Amino acid sequence: MIDALHIPDFPMQRTCPFDPPQEYAKLRVEHPVSQVRAPTGQIAWLVTRYEDIRMLLNDPRVSADRRHPNMPLTEEVTPQTRRNIAEVGRSLIGLDRPEHGPRRKMLMAEFTVRRMAAMRPHIQHTADELIDAMLAGPREVDLLTALALPTPTRTLCELLGLSYDARDIIQRSANAQLRRSVSAEERQQTSAELRAYVDQVVREKTAAPTDEDLLGRLVLSNRETGLYDHELMVGLTMLLLVAGHETTASMIALGVTGLLQQPEKIPGIVADPAAAAAAVEELLRYFTVVDALPRVAVGDIEVGGVTIRADEGILLSFASANWDDEAFPDAATLDLARPARKHLAFGYGIHQCIGQNLAREELHIVFRTLFSRIPTLRLGADLDDLPFKKDSNIYGIDALPVTW
Numbered sequence: 001m002i003d004a005l006h007i008p009d010f011p012m013q014r015t016c017p018f019d020p021p022q023e024y025a026k027l028r029v030e031h032p033v034s035q036v037r038a039p040t041g042q043i044a045w046l047v048t049r050y051e052d053i054r055m056l057l058n059d060p061r062v063s064a065d066r067r068h069p070n071m072p073l074t075e076e077v078t079p080q081t082r083r084n085i086a087e088v089g090r091s092l093i094g095l096d097r098p099e100h101g102p103r104r105k106m107l108m109a110e111f112t113v114r115r116m117a118a119m120r121p122h123i124q125h126t127a128d129e130l131i132d133a134m135l136a137g138p139r140e141v142d143l144l145t146a147l148a149l150p151t152p153t154r155t156l157c158e159l160l161g162l163s164y165d166a167r168d169i170i171q172r173s174a175n176a177q178l179r180r181s182v183s184a185e186e187r188q189q190t191s192a193e194l195r196a197y198v199d200q201v202v203r204e205k206t207a208a209p210t211d212e213d214l215l216g217r218l219v220l221s222n223r224e225t226g227l228y229d230h231e232l233m234v235g236l237t238m239l240l241l242v243a244g245h246e247t248t249a250s251m252i253a254l255g256v257t258g259l260l261q262q263p264e265k266i267p268g269i270v271a272d273p274a275a276a277a278a279a280v281e282e283l284l285r286y287f288t289v290v291d292a293l294p295r296v297a298v299g300d301i302e303v304g305g306v307t308i309r310a311d312e313g314i315l316l317s318f319a320s321a322n323w324d325d326e327a328f329p330d331a332a333t334l335d336l337a338r339p340a341r342k343h344l345a346f347g348y349g350i351h352q353c354i355g356q357n358l359a360r361e362e363l364h365i366v367f368r369t370l371f372s373r374i375p376t377l378r379l380g381a382d383l384d385d386l387p388f389k390k391d392s393n394i395y396g397i398d399a400l401p402v403t404w
């Protein structure tokens with residue numbers, strides 16, 4: 001077992017930009033469930049094998065309740081930020097059975113395949129407009145600010161019924177919430193800024209709801225169910241903005257970088273929607289931008305040769321699970337035709353990502369449109385010189401210079 005005095009720090013560092021931390025491979029074999037120390041000083045169990053993680057995510061003894069004092073957080077927080085995290089959690093992502101079910105069901109009505117398909121023309125229009133702007137300027141562009149960030153921001157604003165003028169506050173806050181190098185005070189300040197904006201928006205939607213946007217429809221359906229009060233509605237809106245924005249932006253940027261490593265495959269992906277769909281799943285698996293999700297045990301659980309006791313914190317490494325050769329043979333290879341759909345990039349179990357089909361639509365449309373309109377696109381810097389994010393709870397790149 002690992003020496004109690006030498007419990008490794010978590011998160012562990014990546015040494016190759018595309019690969020999860022190298023320690024994961026060793027841990028999966030030698031200590032699939034091992035102790036780590038979070039930036040808050042909390043000791044938690046890190047789970048690294050695909051099957052163990054799926055088993056735990058189906059186990060009602062594993063709680064997502066962010067109010068639990070032992071819930072391991074992967075960034076330092078002020079007491080106020082901890083309360084905010086708990087508040088956002090209570091809207092959905094931190095609820096356990098049976099409370100989670102009815103709230104999730106209410107939101108699911110907003111993320112049906114039909115509703116997501118209805119977003120397609122809007123996403124296509126957004127991608128086309130952004131690429132028009134790229135083509136109208138110099139042939140050297142930061143793809144992150146030109147395409148990867150604005151696509152999900154505009155899509156979310158359209159879906160929720162928010163003015164695109166709010167993009168700065170959304171992007172600034174989402175970025176700060178997820179970065180460990182940002183001070184706890186700054187994180188609290190940007191979170192308060194986003195909260196004040198969202199509070200105002202929810203008041204306006206509540207005063208005059210329409211069925212033309214998600215927030216208006218939620219206000220209307222909530223008048224029947226009574227499941228959400230004002231504070232919970234604010235928490236839910238913040239969750240959607242933070243969860244749906246940086247994740248998708250990072251996947252667009254990393255996905256383009258990954259595709260450019262195999263340029264010979266790109267024409268097939270542009271020409272064939274089925275090949276593009278497979279490539280999107282494999283890129284999601286390979287990059288797994290959301291790595292360790294926090295949980296707390298509410299009963300004793302035997303897993304991976306150890307007993308996790310009630311009230312102990314747990315971190316589930318989706319990046320490790322998705323690189324587990326037992327689940328994905330030769331997992332370290334980016335194989336764009338691999339049937340990868342059982343990956344855990346969107347989580348698993350009751351909290352599995354509610355926006356996954358929206359994210360898939362965005363990735364599919366952006367990759368195909370970008371490479372069909374600019375087939376000669378290439379990186380504008382060496383891969384090793386790209387500023388990969390080393391300090392973010394969502395993996396990504398801070399800038400992506402491209403040329404054509």
Ligand code: HEM
Pocket residue numbers: 064092093094104156239240243244245247248251289290293294344345346347348350351352353354355356358359
């Ligand atoms: C590539 C993009 C995305 C990735 C990789 C991603 C990843 C994830 C993961 C791993 C979870 C599970 C969290 C847990 O188990 O604690 C999750 C949950 C969630 N995601 Fe996403 N997500 C993405 C896009 C989106 C979008 C576009 C939205 C909405 C607009 C969204 C909204 C949510 C919500 C509301 C939850 C909580 C669901 C629940 O607790 O029942 N996500 N996401």
